[in-house]
Amino acid sequence: MEFLPILTTITGIGMSIGYFTQTYKIFKRKSAIDVSLGTYLFFGVGVMVWLIYGISLNNYVLIITNVVALVGALSVIISYFLNKH
């Protein structure tokens, strides 16, 4: 495996941390009123399509990063519904 695919995989997983910082902030503030649910629905559906694309290419960079991203997007969506007041 070359350098750039490894960097991209790490980056993709790092990006997924982004979802969890939003999840953390929602739970910490017990509020999601400014957070756009639509954003994470778009991301969640999109990540699923990218995951299928990754599987079709047998590209582990796309598969690994999109599995983690899917978990992250779901964590925001679930925390949104638990704290949407």
Add this chain to the structure above:
Amino acid sequence: MEFLPILTTITGIGMSIGYFTQTYKIFKRKSAIDVSLGTYLFFGVGVMVWLIYGISLNNYVLIITNVVALVGALSVIISYFLNKH
């Protein structure tokens, strides 16, 4: 171009709409207090690395979607700083 790369490109651009729904909500509410800046910093940096990966592979699916995503992430970051009270 086959079906799945076209679907993935459309999906990637569609995901970028997700950023703009957050930007819209911030401007509409004139508040970004529940929004995690960290989320969009992770996404913004990540999208830049994916863009470089796409350029290195000469993969237009990755290039097009990540250019649009970069604009979307920047729009959230800018609107956050304009409405962070």
